[in-house]
Amino acid sequence: MPVAPERLAAASGPRPTHRNITTHRNIETHGEIMNMFKQFGDMAKMVQAAPGLIDQANTLAAQSEAYRAQMDAQAVHALTAQPAPGNLEPIAGVDLDRYARIVKGIAAYGYDETKLPVVAGMFGVDPSAWAEAQAGWGARIQADRGVGRRFNELYAVV
Structure with missing residues (x-):
């Protein structure tokens, strides 16, 4: 049995008009613009923080280099260390x-x-x-x- 066109329209809800579609796109575009401004703000914060982050990275690099030099010195010492006088004397007859x-x-x-x-x-x-x-x-x-x-x-x- 065929359905009358007015009943079909009423069953599917209001049909979008040209004005509804345009408003929806404007809202979408407005949201995209706001998101873009937020991203610009985030980038500005990152640029402001960059000198501090670079300073921290340089400090860590210097600390790492100092630690490596210390470990190298200890390794050289371990490879060339001489026993203290008397420390190679036998203990309980065991050399x-x-x-x-x-x-x-x-x-x-x-x-x-x-x-x-x-x-x-x-x-x-x-x-x-x-x-x-x-x-x-x-x-x-x-x-x-x-x-x-x-x-x-x-x-x-x-």
């Missing part, structure tokens, strides 16, 4: 070479540190002397970069 051999000897046991006294015994070091030597050499290696450097050299070749 640094023997200590490095014992420590590396646990590789055969899957680096199980509980096997250190067993390995020390293979090198003729009794458990009490080993306990003293282990604590002493560990402390010296941590406190004296020269001793640490020398230990690393020995450990690499034994």
